[in-house]
Amino acid sequence: MTPRLQTDGLVRHLGGRPVVDGISLSVPAGQVTCLLGPSGCGKSTTLRIIAGVDRQDAGSVSLNGRVVSDDARHLPPERRGVGLMFQDFALFPHLTVAQNIGFGLPRDGVSTARVEELLKRVDLVGYGAKHPHELSGGEQQRVALARALAPRPGIMLMDEPFSGLDNRLRDEIRDATLSVLKEEGTAVLLVTHEPDEAMRMADEIALMRAGRIVQKAAPYNIYNAPVDRAAAAFFSDINTLTGTVRGALTQTPFGQFLAPGLPDGTEVDIVFRPQHVRIDFDRGGKGPAPTPLEGTPARGTVQRARFMGKESLVEFLMDDGVSLVTATVPAVFLPHPGTVMWLSIRRERCFVFPRKSTELAA
Ligand SMILES: Nc1ncnc2c1ncn2[C@@H]1O[C@H](COP(=O)(O)OP(=O)(O)OP(=O)(O)O)[C@@H](O)[C@H]1O
Numbered sequence: 569m570t571p572r573l574q575t576d577g578l579v580r581h582l583g584g585r586p587v588v589d590g591i592s593l594s595v596p597a598g599q600v601t602c603l604l605g606p607s608g609c610g611k612s613t614t615l616r617i618i619a620g621v622d623r624q625d626a627g628s629v630s631l632n633g634r635v636v637s638d639d640a641r642h643l644p645p646e647r648r649g650v651g652l653m654f655q656d657f658a659l660f661p662h663l664t665v666a667q668n669i670g671f672g673l674p675r676d677g678v679s680t681a682r683v684e685e686l687l688k689r690v691d692l693v694g695y696g697a698k699h700p701h702e703l704s705g706g707e708q709q710r711v712a713l714a715r716a717l718a719p720r721p722g723i724m725l726m727d728e729p730f731s732g733l734d735n736r737l738r739d740e741i742r743d744a745t746l747s748v749l750k751e752e753g754t755a756v757l758l759v760t761h762e763p764d765e766a767m768r769m770a771d772e773i774a775l776m777r778a779g780r781i782v783q784k785a786a787p788y789n790i791y792n793a794p795v796d797r798a799a800a801a802f803f804s805d806i807n808t809l810t811g812t813v814r815g816a817l818t819q820t821p822f823g824q825f826l827a828p829g830l831p832d833g834t835e836v837d838i839v840f841r842p843q844h845v846r847i848d849f850d851r852g853g854k855g856p857a858p859t860p861l862e863g864t865p866a867r868g869t870v871q872r873a874r875f876m877g878k879e880s881l882v883e884f885l886m887d888d889g890v891s892l893v894t895a896t897v898p899a900v901f902l903p904h905p906g907t908v909m910w911l912s913i914r915r916e917r918c919f920v921f922p923r924k925s926t927e928l929a930a
Pocket residue numbers: 582583587605606607608609610611612613614761
């Protein structure tokens with residue numbers, strides 16, 4: 569099936585450097601792709617190029633199988649048939665909700681029916697005659713969504729559309745927006761710098777860094793198989809142990825880890841998330857027996873324990889005297905500093921990355 573949206577090798581130089589550096593993306597109908605990355609990595613510029621308000625220096629944009637922008641041609645934004653939704657969604661203050669939603673539609677009975685349908689979709693039946701200032705922030709956001717969807721765009725470009733909303737409202741509006749977009753079968757490219765938002769909204773996440781896509785995968789895969797240390801760290805706090813490769817292995821307090829394909833002497837980071845650390849009590853100087861799955865338990869001493877509301881954070885100094893490991897426990901668990909305990913991590917939850925390349929990529 570032809571993707572609704574496709575970009576090939578987009579490049580854009582601004583301020584003398586490539587802020588978009590070879591972005592190739594493809595979004596089919598009904599899919600939400602999130603362009604996720606830290607501030608300044610080039611997400612908005614990519615979106616602006618696709619919308620047609622900026623133009624790439626190289627590469628092409630195709631919408632519905634038709635090239636709308638490359639070296640030879642450049643269709644203006646209003647002729648691209650994409651819906652746009654940005655953080656400052658600015659409704660027309662002097663128009664009613666219904667007039668706002670129907671703004672881009674011809675004035676006929678079909679449009680009136682479409683506006684009614686959309687009011688229902690965004691759960692604002694009965695609000696048609698109100699003016700924007702009579703609505704809450706979340707309601708205004710839903711009107712903006714309905715307005716963007718009114719001409720039935722096959723493609724929706726959204727740039728941090730929820731960042732102006734307070735936390736509680738944001739979750740609600742995100743879910744409502746997602747279900748409307750899915751019902752309409754729209755292809756969506758959503759820009760966000762928030763991993764939680766991407767995990768919640770995306771069918772596919774394209775993780776961006778310094779103008780490039782470093783990893784593209786479903787949320788589950790991107791979280792559980794990060795390409796490098798920085799990609800792992802983008803989604804949650806991480807623990808990092810360090811080691812040196814000898815014979816395709818590296819030694820850590822948790823035993824040996826495989827470092828396949830890495831030459832002897834390579835410095836590596838062994839990375840794992842605090843929620844994947846299991847804690848066991850010390851029984852007369854002994855911990856749990858090693859298993860192939862859980863690896864070798866290692867002994868550590870509690871440095872600090874804090875209750876964070878949903879979970880407790882416990883920090884350990886391992887017996888090697890240098891490795892610091894943080895574990896989270898989804899309960900109130902506040903052992904005293906100085907308590908000796910055993911930690912284990914499931915092997916499949918640990919990632920081994922060569923240090924040099926991750927530092928360069930970060
Ligand atoms: N007109 C411009 N001239 C020079 N540099 C620019 C221009 N527009 C953007 N930039 C720079 O390009 C980089 C990418 O900007 P962009 O807005 O695409 O990033 P972003 O990932 O969307 O960030 P944010 O989440 O903060 O919006 C930034 O470093 C920005 O300062």
